[in-house]
Amino acid sequence: MLWLSIDRNLDASLTRQVYEQIRFQILNGIIHVGEKLPSTRELASELKISRNVILDAYDQLFAEGFIEGSRGSGTYVSEGTFLEDTSKYELVVPQQEESSEEKTSDLIDFRSGIPALNLFPKKKWSQLTQRMLADHNDFIFGYGHPEGRMELRVALCNYLHKTRGIRCSPEQLVITSGATQALSLVSKLLLTKGDEVCIEDPITHDIQTIFQQPGVSLYPVPVDEFGMITDMLPSNKKPKFIFVTPSHQFPLGGTLPIQRRIQLIQYARESGAYIVEDDYDSEFRYAGPPVSSLQSLEPERVIYIGTVSKILSPALRIGYLILPQNLIHHCRELKWFNDLHSPTFEQLTLAVFVKEGHLEQHIRKMKKVYRKRRDFLITCLHDSFSKGLKIYGDSTGLHMVAAFDNVHFSEETVRKVEESNIRIYPVEKHSIRKGRHQNKIILGYSNLSPDEIKEGIRRLAMYV
Amino acid sequence: MLWLSIDRNLDASLTRQVYEQIRFQILNGIIHVGEKLPSTRELASELKISRNVILDAYDQLFAEGFIEGSRGSGTYVSEGTFLEDTSKYELVVPQQEESSEEKTSDLIDFRSGIPALNLFPKKKWSQLTQRMLADHNDFIFGYGHPEGRMELRVALCNYLHKTRGIRCSPEQLVITSGATQALSLVSKLLLTKGDEVCIEDPITHDIQTIFQQPGVSLYPVPVDEFGMITDMLPSNKKPKFIFVTPSHQFPLGGTLPIQRRIQLIQYARESGAYIVEDDYDSEFRYAGPPVSSLQSLEPERVIYIGTVSKILSPALRIGYLILPQNLIHHCRELKWFNDLHSPTFEQLTLAVFVKEGHLEQHIRKMKKVYRKRRDFLITCLHDSFSKGLKIYGDSTGLHMVAAFDNVHFSEETVRKVEESNIRIYPVEKHSIRKGRHQNKIILGYSNLSPDEIKEGIRRLAMYV
DSSP: OOOOOOOTTSSSOHHHHHHHHHHHHHHTTSSOTTOEEOOHHHHHHHHTSOHHHHHHHHHHHHHTTSEEEETTTEEEEOTTOOOOOOOOOOOOOOOOOSOGGGSOOSOEEOOSSOOOGGGSOHHHHHHHHHHHHHHSOGGGGSOOOTTOOHHHHHHHHHHHHHHHOOOOOGGGEEEESHHHHHHHHHHHHHOOTTOEEEEEESOOHHHHHHHOOTTOEEEEEEEETTEEOGGGSOTTOOOSEEEEOOSSOTTTOOOOOHHHHHHHHHHHHHHTOEEEEEOSSTTOBTTSSOOOOSGGGOTTTEEEEEESTTTTOGGGOOEEEEOOHHHHHHHHHHHHHHHSSOOHHHHHHHHHHHHTTHHHHHHHHHHHHHHHHHHHHHHHHHHHOOSSEEEESTTBSSEEEEEETTOOOOHHHHHHHHTTTEEOEEGGGGOSSTTSSTTEEEEEOTTOOHHHHHHHHHHHHTTO | OOOOOOOTTSSSOHHHHHHHHHHHHHHTTSSOTTOEEOOHHHHHHHHTSOHHHHHHHHHHHHHTTSEEEETTTEEEEOTTOOOOOOOOOOOOOOOOOSOGGGSOOSOEEOOSSOOOGGGSOHHHHHHHHHHHHHHSOGGGGSOOOTTOOHHHHHHHHHHHHHHHOOOOOGGGEEEESHHHHHHHHHHHHHOOTTOEEEEEESOOHHHHHHHOOTTOEEEEEEEETTEEOGGGSOTTOOOSEEEEOOSSOTTTOOOOOHHHHHHHHHHHHHHTOEEEEEOSSTTOBTTSSOOOOSGGGOTTTEEEEEESTTTTOGGGOOEEEEOOGGGHHHHHHHHHHHHSSOOHHHHHHHHHHHHTTHHHHHHHHHHHHHHHHHHHHHHHHHHHOOSSEEEESOSBSSEEEEEETTOOOOHHHHHHHHTTTEEOEEGGGGOSSTTSSTTEEEEEOTTOOHHHHHHHHHHHHTTO
């Protein structure tokens, strides 16, 4: 007789318990090929459970090919059902549900690009989500199109035209899973082996990795406090595209003046290159409205990348690409074979959020908050470091750069600083040609309270 | 004097109107380099608007480098601000907000893999979203980790262990944007130039495209009504992986018997290949509980891909990969550089939906609905095509395959059939080696009402 153990307290049904144990014994050769199984009646009486349970378990084993035979003649283990188990695998299903990083701690993290998380418009978002789910046609629960929802593309076009001077039609937009996916789509869209890309130096390390495909070379163009030094674009190269963050260079924070913008466009025209404009946080320009986009100057050559990660929340993973006409079709195809399209519900919720003006309202509110934090950080820096301090890139966005005379932010320095429970980010980490920015760090302030800013700078001053 | 037109009825602020028109005139050479602009006082009085408006507009032009000078000495157009406009671009912002396809029409579409859209659990989803937004720590509004939320990974592990016999820990899961992203990650994770992949033939056309990278060759292994004919796996090849849909082959619908599963695993062991198991709709097995996964037989060699697109909604774009230990790190890295991570809110909502048993409840409910539709479709088919009809793959899932004696579903036939407002899907479209399945079509029934099914088959019968 089979040795099976039945436990009525388990989550698994009795049928599943019987099925799984017999299956296990067959697979592991405990019951052999050709061996006869007990009749369902015998087994039911042995285990003191309903015969239907056994019948269902046998049906399943029969359907999967483990056993064969007919009711009259008995049930036998089929051929080819033994599998030597070579795995050293042990199942451990942990029950922890929280990432360790989310535990509140004393750490003060100057990471850049994190909006004030406690000011996300939860209630409004929740309301709009409810309304969206209730109001829409059931089609929204099905598959969508790679370029994303028309409602969102129209809303963004209008918003971008109004606030950034963007010249585009909704046709030209592809909604992406954040700016990162937009960058990785651009990379696939434009780059093949042997291509060159001109890129600001320093520039976010992640972006370097995304463009650094096999056979593609990155040509670093130095950056000063006004952004890319366009005079230094290489005259002897034909880059596929030039990557810039003209509204608020990352990390140094410069805003590219019109003269350099024009020089850049003329360079692109002459070399036949595209320009990729990454516009990640320019909505927060403290001295006035955001500067106009590069895209508005040359819509047929500039690929514009935007995101709601900084103005709303990175957890939404919503960004977008604005493409010249001739790239639209191919980009949609790439998006389709990457992940079909971005999730529908949040696109629709965001569309209403933008259309009804909540986004602009939220930006106005946050700009006030961030301006205060920025001003306070500058005050704290000047209080703690009266001499030898220079601040860059504080006109816009969610971070600034602080340079300190005679300090070298080596890995060792950073480690030492972190011992007092603050986290800082050296510019040098984002440099392609090393050695020019060793005395600078990036200070993100948007998700830090005034108290945290003050305490953070106090701790920093102990080491620097 | 500058010619500017101010319109108080426009959406754009007065400052923006002044700024944009001057900017336009400078860029286009209407005002020349070196030319003196009117004083803010003059211009304000000319346009009959507040001088502050003009001051703000000039500040912005100054900040962007268009003009220079100081209050005393007058304001001049800077050098390098003229850009020849080579664009033929005209701005058209259309106001349509609905995709044309969503208009209700008389079309009856037998597209497979679409859940019954009108039965999405809107209310429950809405409630859980609200609760999720209200309950969680503000950390959820920030950036997450590439592998996705721990809450969801734990919930899925428990669910998959219980219902599909999957052996894994949450560590091994990476949450993806649907199964498509999981497939494209697998492709990047495992394939390099010169590699071979064994793949079922026929198999979804999109999947062929995703694996068909430059320098990678696909070796088609024929499929019969029981799935991949594992006897035909090539003994002289060392494929990087073998791609299978063992629970419900797409499109033919077979369920791979244990003998072939074991043969497949032994082949993979000998050739050092991984097995990629795509398990897209096996929850809906009408004859009993779903068959066990291939993953449970060989967790160290099988990469398992799952999705909630069929059991809940494709609009959510949530799928997942279960990976052997040695692939976890690299896969997380690839996900990070693709789109950082999948959106947080819907992961958290889904986690609760699974954990509290709503998913299993929803699947039970939908299984009853789909079983009825399936049975009714079979009845309709038999009523209309008494002779020469064979049905495949109806034991599981959201579609079946119908084969008709002496019919060839050429492009022309399909076009003709579509004239009567039904859409059908020939199996041959998904064949790699053409010519074997010309008489078969895929009939998805899950999103069609009984009336639509009846009418659809009536229309089909007019042509076939």
